[in-house]
Amino acid sequence: MIEIKQLVKRYKTKKHDVTAVDHVDLTIPSGTIFGVIGFSGAGKSTLVRLLNYLETPTSGDVIIDGDNMGQLSKTMLRRKRQDVSMVFQHFNLLWSRTVIENIMFPLEIAGMGKVQARHHARELVELVGLEGRGNAYPSELSGGQKQRVGIARALANEPSVLLCDEATSALDPQTTDEILDLLLEIKKKRNLTIVIITHEMQVIRRVCDEVAVMEDGKVIEQGKVTEVFENPQHAVTRRFVKDDLSDEIDESVDRYIHIAPDDYVVRLNFTGDNTTEPIVSYITRTLDIDINILEGSVKQTKSGELGYLVLHLTEVSESQFEEFKAGLSRQHVAVEVIRHG
Structure with a gap:
């Protein structure tokens, strides 16, 4: 379970402070796919980076499976991040490494031997549907294939939580559907908790159990996806639903x-x-x-x-x-x- 309590993130500038996340409270049950949606600048990407402490909150708490992220030592935080992995919008692959080597990278950092890491990486290549492409370089892959590598790499350390920051926004509609189907399949096989950050309501509709809508750093509406689609309460939510339908x-x-x-x-x-x-x-x-x-x-x-x-x-x-x-x-x-x- 992920518990977010009164989470705040402020950035200081020369002229004034900017509040990117403003006293957010959320509870994300284990084993669910939870969506966070909002327009550009709503604070959703900052929020997801606070979950694994890639950004440090100004105040508030992030508690994942009983561990308060802000109270962990640097060593324990590094270990916890192996359990709270992330898929990025622009793939963040190492261009000088093959598919297999990209997937092996987090395993090598974690101290796994190369033989074992390579064997595990090959299993993940099959899991994400990239059979036969293990020795290819990122420049030889399509956008959807690159994101499959990103997902495989994120799964390398067998996390219990997968954070997806706009993981489909750089993809065409058909490839987006394929990646969403892949996430659903992986979630069933591994019982992951998945948090999806997006500005696309069709992503929320297709795969999420619950959704939170953000505006100006605040959560303005949340609930089960079907309930939010049936009866959106806030003008921003109604706009998203209207555009999707x-x-x-x-x-x-x-x-x-x-x-x-x-x-x-x-x-x-x-x-x-x-x-x-x-x-x-x-x-x-x-x-x-x-x-x-x-x-x-x-x-x-x-x-x-x-x-x-x-x-x-x-x-x-x-x-x-x-x-x-x-x-x-x-x-x-x-x-x-x-x-x-």
């Missing part, structure tokens, strides 16, 4: 439909089995309401599907609309009013 309906609805006084434009949010239920048929047959489907989408998350429908309801009385909301609530479908005539 490609949902711009509330900004554009006035441009192409006319909303009469008794009309509603609503968004239905549903998850899991509800994504395959005949919701539209239920509305038209059971509730006798005329509808126009404006937009819809179904996305895959780690724990199942989630989706939305944007509907234009025409000539609906207030009592009909209340019945409409109550009926969908019984089917565990959330109703959000976007426009009302």
